[in-house]
Amino acid sequence: MFINIIKTLKNNKGEILELWMKNQLADSVLTEELISHQELRKQSEELVNALVNNLNENNINDSQSPDFDQVTELLGGISISRARLGFSPRETGSFILSLKEALLEILKQESSNVKELFEETLKLSRLLDNFTILTFETFIKGREELIMRQTDEITDISTPVIKVWDGILALPIIGTLDSARTQVVMENLLQEIVKTGSGIAILDISGVPTVDSLVAQNLLKAVSATRLMGADCIISGIRPEIAQTIVHLGIDLSQVITKATLASALQYAFKSLRLEVRKTASEPTGINK
């Protein structure tokens, strides 16, 4: 008795879909929170059609075959969208793995010859395993893209250059200052210096959790670059613990103007621009105006 695996699958498309849906829904982790059952059914149906219609004797052993382009495209799209929607790897994985189960179930109904069944199962397994790997690769790629985008966003929003006064820029640094961020910070700062023609830049490091020799070196780089542009750089917001670490590590910041708080840095900046802030003689009238 010889079973035509491809013909069997083609004739039983409807049944495959039903079995697959049953398998998917049996998995209790899949809730309707992330995707509705209707949507899921639509996705599954498309995939079953694409797979079964494109399957033939020649390509069953070759998952790279161009015949499967439609399948890989569909799978890629599904896993990327799942990665973005926040599906867990388990949910994404069981999506395609439960299809394998459904297909094998159909095979089982068709033949009772153990040897033959085993061989066909092996072929089908191999094909679907390849698709599973592909699904995972795309899923992880989708997640990595997400992480990269978030990293970029954090870098962008975490280095604002603030113009505090005519000729004075302030740059509060939040988070650890690694080499990549120093680059961004420096570029932003220098560009802003050119744009506003500011003569003084205040680097506030109150938001930097720790200063090690690498961070200090990066800070010094930023200060040197600012100086080369022709502006003065003040480092402010040095907490007592940080002052201790800097001295213990033997980092020399004596060439740099350092202040404990942003306020005293601003005061210094005002002084060097020959500005002064003072109380007016009379009580201000209507401060809310």
Place this chain on the structure above:
Amino acid sequence: MERIPILKMGAFLLVTIQIDLYDRLALDLEEDLVKMVEQTSVKGVLIDISAVSIVDSFMGRILGNIASMSKLLDAQTVVVGMQPAVAITLVELGLPLNGVSTALNVEKGMHLLRSMMDFNGTDQEDGYSSYD
């Protein structure tokens, strides 16, 4: 042969580098400038590099050299208008040009030179005050 013009403005020499320097040109500039400082006995040199977009370690050294040489001849050097990319490159090359004074633009550079000369007690009769 190509040369970078050196202009005398009152008590200062003004050099604006409008093209990307190559090694030979930079060496010529160094030589010409030191000669001019000696001939005109100026008290300040202003180098505008706002149009320079590429520097290497050699160029960094030349700028440092010019400053040190001028200082020997009792003239202050101010480099003005450095572009952000150039500043970052120099810092990454480990050439923070510590002996060189800098300013954002020519105007501020002039101001700085003047205040440096006031500080050094140089007399005001050199005519530079008319450039206010």
